[in-house]
Amino acid sequence: MSMDLPSELRELSLRHLDGLGAIPWAAEADRWAELVFCLLNAVAGDDPERSRELTDDLHRFGLIEPAVLLDVDDPASDTHRVVRHLLDRYGFDQAQIVTAAGVLSRLAQFITDGYGGKLQRYLRRNAERMRDELVSELGDEAPQPLLRLAVTHWLQNAVDLPLSLENAAVQEFCAARGIDQAALELAADEVGLNLALVDDVIRLEAADPVKTGAVVSEATT
Structure with a gap:
């Protein structure tokens, strides 16, 4: 067959x-993860080391794909609770947590609705x-x-x-x-x-x- x-x-x-x-973005998942990193780094006030470690943790826990991040700003969702815990663990304050969750959810919605999550x-x-x-x-x-x-x-x-x-x-x-x-x-x-x-x-x-x-x-x- x-x-x-x-x-x-x-x-x-x-x-x-x-x-x-060497192909920088051979895997498209890495390109998406880099966008997530850049957003988190901006919210964190330009702290690339901390933001990179946080992005790696999101990837490790299966919390980085667009389909997963859709409800990251919904307080009732498991995704929100876990991501909020990680953001808090990495030193994000309340305002930064709200901003990060909102931006990631909006981005995930845009890419999912318009481009099938790609x-x-x-x-x-x-x-x-x-x-x-x-x-x-x-x-x-x-x-x-x-x-x-x-x-x-x-x-x-x-x-x-x-x-x-x-x-x-x-x-x-x-x-x-x-x-x-x-x-x-x-x-x-x-x-x-x-x-x-x-x-x-x-x-x-x-x-x-x-x-x-x-x-x-x-x-x-």
Whole structure:
């Protein structure tokens, strides 16, 4: 039986881990946790060490995902009671606790209602807008596909945004599985992988001599 697409992407990312290099936001859960950290740090009055430890504890106790934080500002919820205890333990005063709970709940609601609980979808929507605007400005100077590829690559490399190059390797990968780009993005989001990383693992998989049947001479290694 063939492997489902999210599982295949997860397996490919593990298989090519050594060839990927450093990717700051390879896992989208880390990007979300960083936003939570930045919000907590601002509420704490710029105390990054304390805020980082608090964020790590929220993650450790399973209290950091958008779906969990939805009712963090509801005094009757278990989430509120536990998070309030942690905030108090890390020295947040009453006003800071109320602010932190309110902001986290509002953020979780926004990402859940508008983007299915996936921060990367919010980023992708706005990244696509930036890409299209810049490509439009440069449109008379070079072919649109070339500009789109270049600007997307820049947004991947410089800002770590979750966009796909939709290049030949990606198109061939999708065609071989009978899927479109939207299905690939959906699978990447489901497994929590940065779409730029998915581009890279698809490229590495396509270039794998074991997969392609190519023979590598010892003289070239």
